[in-house]
Amino acid sequence: MQRCFSAALQVLFAAAFVAWGLPGFRAIAQELSAAQPTTPTTLSPEIRGDLAMARQQYIAAIEAYREAPAESAQIWNKIGLAYHHLFAVDEARRDYMHALRLQPDYPEALNNLGAVYYAKGNFRKAEKYYHRSIQLDAKSAAVYSNLGTTYFAEQKFSEGIAAYRRAFALDPHIFEEGTPQLVNEALPVHSRAQQDFCLAKLFAQAGHYDRAIDLLRRALNEGFTDRKEILQDESLASLRTLPEFTLLMAEEKLQ
DSSP: OOOOOOSSOOOSSGGGOSSSSHHHHHHHHHHHHHSSOOOGGGSOHHHHHHHHHHTTOHHHHHHHHTTSOTTOHHHHHHHHHHHHHTTOHHHHHHHHHHHHHHOTTOHHHHHHHHHHHHHTTOHHHHHHHHHHHHHHOTTOHHHHHHHHHHHHHTTOHHHHHHHHHHHHHHOTTTTSTTOTTOOOOOOOHHHHHHHHHHHHHHHHHTTOHHHHHHHHHHHHHTTOOOHHHHHHOGGGTTGGGSHHHHHHHHHTTOO
16 A cells, blocks of 8 residues: 655644634634724733734733633643644643643544644554544544544554545645645655655545646655556546646656
């Protein structure tokens, strides 16, 4: 089986942020700016923290959140996210755990905790928390993507591909460049080639042919050399009927 990797192994932090990644905070900021002018002193600590997160002012966000009610699992999860954005994964882990003590069935905190353990290289534990998150929310594309990445790190390739396919089915945009939920981690060239070939197949099967061609071209430029896989894989059958594919193969002398 072709060892495909996810669209960039989403390690360290933002890949994990399902409930309150920067897009969520920015949406709050936009809503507030559209409302009537409000002075900072009239905003709740949580809203001030959300605004600071939207501006990527993570220390200010932590300070604001700490003024909010301490019994809120959502607040502790947000504090953890702020620390996570600062790469302070030990502090983030502590706050996610606090959130889970307050609310054990909190899928976002479980997912974020899984990302902490992935960043630490404890893939088995990361897998455990991703599974727990999915049990509570089976429709999160980001969690399936994170789980798939963990499977690949554990060399469970068939499980990894299945998880990526599930993520893609839930959200066809989950692996696109610039997706706010994901952060692209630097990979060895060979790994990038494998990942892009895997994604080319996913996009081809979904009918996103332009994107599939772009990803296939990238894979080839990065050193993907399995000519048989390109010309015979069933996932690329529809792609091979396109003039763009024929041109690409001619450019790469793979016909």
